[in-house]
Amino acid sequence: MSLSERDEVFLAEMGIAPIWRARHAPPEEAQPEEVQAEAEAPAAPAPEPVSKPAPAFVPPPPRDPAWGEVPMTAAPAPSAWAPTPPPAPSEEEQGDSLEAIAAMDWDELRAAIARCTRCGDCAGRKPVYGAGPAKARWFVAAGATSAADEAVGAPLAGEAGKLLDNMLGAVGLTRKEDVYVTSLVKCRPLSANGGDRAPTSEEAAACRPFLERELHLSGAGLVLTLGQIAANGLLGKPLQEPLAGSRGAIHAFRDLPLVATLHPGELLRRGGDKALAWTDLCRARAAATRASDAGRVR
Secondary structure (H helix, E strand, C coil): CCCCHHHHHHHHHCCCCCCCCCCCCCCCCCCCHHHHHHHHCCCCCCCCCCCCCCCCCCCCCCCCHHHCCCCCCCCCCCCCCCCCCCCCCCHHHHCCCHHHHCCCCHHHHHHHHHCCCCCHHHCCCCCCCCECCCCCCEEEEEEECCHHHHHHCCCCCHHHHHHHHHHHHHCCCCCCCCEEEEEEECCCCECCCCCECCCCHHHHHHHHHHHHHHHHHHCCCEEEEEHHHHHHHHHCCCCCCCHHHCCCCEEEECCEEEEEECCHHHHHHCHHHHHHHHHHHHHHHHHHHHHHHCCCCC
């Protein structure tokens, strides 16, 4: 509200002074037409953002294990190609050289078999040693140790062993007095499901020096193999070759006659083949007699 001069006079007489007057805002400066037009023009829409690739995710560094987290490791991803298998251990790494095994006595040989690491079957296994007289007439070799052998701790156990005893008895021999029985592979080869399986050629070759030393120490005059694994393993043939290729003849092994016949376990499944086994036993008996007459028995 503005005051007139008369009102100011009255206020002065009443002692109400000084009179404060409001300042007036300065008039707006004229703006250039282009600036004014720009101010009145509608605002231009903001440009759309240009899409950028998402940044790479960099995982944070691992925390201190003291906080309960296991640090992340920088292990490489598995390769699509199978790694090159490690080289076979040398004789020194296997524990006993062939020369050392060839000079062992019975006790030393048993200890060497117990500590053997010549193949993968050794880990976690208990070997089954040969059994029979220290000096024998016949040397009987089966292929690989079975579950029944491992359970009893003796070669050719169970029903197959009983049948072997009857076969030997038919030609006047006994395990206790005349025959040393062993297996080419001392430790039981396991399949993926924990059952018995045929040994590999590497496993058979790894155990063969032990069998050869058993043969020498036993002083036997004849070798009788049971089944294709034992026959092929001693005659240097592929283990998968059928036994028919070795039966029906007298072979030479370490200057001794070797006769191959069927494994008693096979005869239990195929009783009709017992006639074949009887023929093999008669052939072995005749070969042992001829070797004895020729003075070749050690």
